Amino acid sequence: MNTGTRLGLYGGGLAVLFAAAFGTAAAVMPDDAADDWNDQAEDGGHGGHGSGDGEAAPVRGVSIEQDGYLLSQVSAPTGIGEAGELAFQITGADGEPVTDYTVSHEKELHLIVVRTDGTHFRHVHPELGADGTWSLPWTWDAAGSYRVYADFVPEGGEDLTLTRTVEVAGDYGPEIATEPALVSEVDGFTVTLEGDLSAGASSEVTVSVAREGRPVTELEPYLGAFGHLVALREGDLAYLHVHPEGEAPQAGDLSGPDVTFATEVPTDGRYFLYFDFQVAGQVHSAAFVVDTTESANGGAEADPSEGTTEAPAEEPSESGEHGTDDHGH
Numbered sequence: 001m002n003t004g005t006r007l008g009l010y011g012g013g014l015a016v017l018f019a020a021a022f023g024t025a026a027a028v029m030p031d032d033a034a035d036d037w038n039d040q041a042e043d044g045g046h047g048g049h050g051s052g053d054g055e056a057a058p059v060r061g062v063s064i065e066q067d068g069y070l071l072s073q074v075s076a077p078t079g080i081g082e083a084g085e086l087a088f089q090i091t092g093a094d095g096e097p098v099t100d101y102t103v104s105h106e107k108e109l110h111l112i113v114v115r116t117d118g119t120h121f122r123h124v125h126p127e128l129g130a131d132g133t134w135s136l137p138w139t140w141d142a143a144g145s146y147r148v149y150a151d152f153v154p155e156g157g158e159d160l161t162l163t164r165t166v167e168v169a170g171d172y173g174p175e176i177a178t179e180p181a182l183v184s185e186v187d188g189f190t191v192t193l194e195g196d197l198s199a200g201a202s203s204e205v206t207v208s209v210a211r212e213g214r215p216v217t218e219l220e221p222y223l224g225a226f227g228h229l230v231a232l233r234e235g236d237l238a239y240l241h242v243h244p245e246g247e248a249p250q251a252g253d254l255s256g257p258d259v260t261f262a263t264e265v266p267t268d269g270r271y272f273l274y275f276d277f278q279v280a281g282q283v284h285s286a287a288f289v290v291d292t293t294e295s296a297n298g299g300a301e302a303d304p305s306e307g308t309t310e311a312p313a314e315e316p317s318e319s320g321e322h323g324t325d326d327h328g329h
Contacts, residue, residue: 068093097132143170191286
């Protein structure tokens with residue numbers, strides 16, 4: 001295991017989403033669906049361990065407004081295959097668009113878009129206009145209800161996550177995962193997840209990357225880390241972040257094949273995990289379906305041989321960001 005492979009809870013930056021989504025074709029999760037979210041992270045749930053005083057931190061990623069900051073309506077194409085622009089503003093307590101932001105994990109704002117069945121996940125970085133409008137070229141490739149998350153730090157403020165729902169017209173049949181899947185085949189890489197998720201207790205999961213049967217040791221820094229883990233929890237749309245501890249890797253540093261995350265999930269149940277990694281300047285996403293130890297097979301560990309999930313090829317966009325059509329981004 002090379003430099004930077006030991007990962008844990010870390011404050012600020014990209015998101016780990018505990019979200020959910022697997023309902024009927026017409027279902028849209030309400031903003032108050034995460035009332036029971038037991039987030040023990042510091043700084044409003046953006047990383048770190050609990051404060052130890054038994055007081056739950058504020059729920060993240062379930063509201064259009066927080067601390068006086070409001071996510072405007074999201075403008076986007078309304079149908080499949082329509083080339084257009086996705087755009088929005090963040091307004092402050094004075095009602096004016098916010099134009100000054102603090103860089104967090106190499107970007108001023110991280111935009112996460114995911115369909116409410118957990119598929120078609122994208123993590124992108126729009127550009128900020130002089131009038132406070134964030135925008136980027138956008139095309140939908142599947143109908144359905146999508147949640148749009150803006151993850152940002154206003155200058156002089158705390159990190160925030162605001163969210164809106166966007167509807168895309170067309171025939172929609174949800175893609176529901178029915179079995180755990182701990183091996184993901186993506187872009188010629190075989191990515192394996194090992195370890196348990198335990199509700200209410202810290203646990204470790206290790207992601208291993210191989211290509212053509214050989215360990216990959218050329219993992220490059222991406223947005224200040226050797227890997228990013230995104231999780232969607234079945235049952236709500238709350239937002240939490242798991243990230244590397246210690247010093248950020250420097251340009252030219254390499255790691256792999258193993259990346260270990262220490263995390264704590266708040267409840268028993270099913271989680272959809274997405275692992276971003278970069279090799280040779282290209283970002284890839286591996287996808288997994290994981291049940292907590294207590295709920296998987298009546299308390300037994302999930303078997304990696306129970307199935308695999310294949311992340312689709314990346315969707316190139318004019319912004320140069322990456323996205324997925326399945327359980328990855």
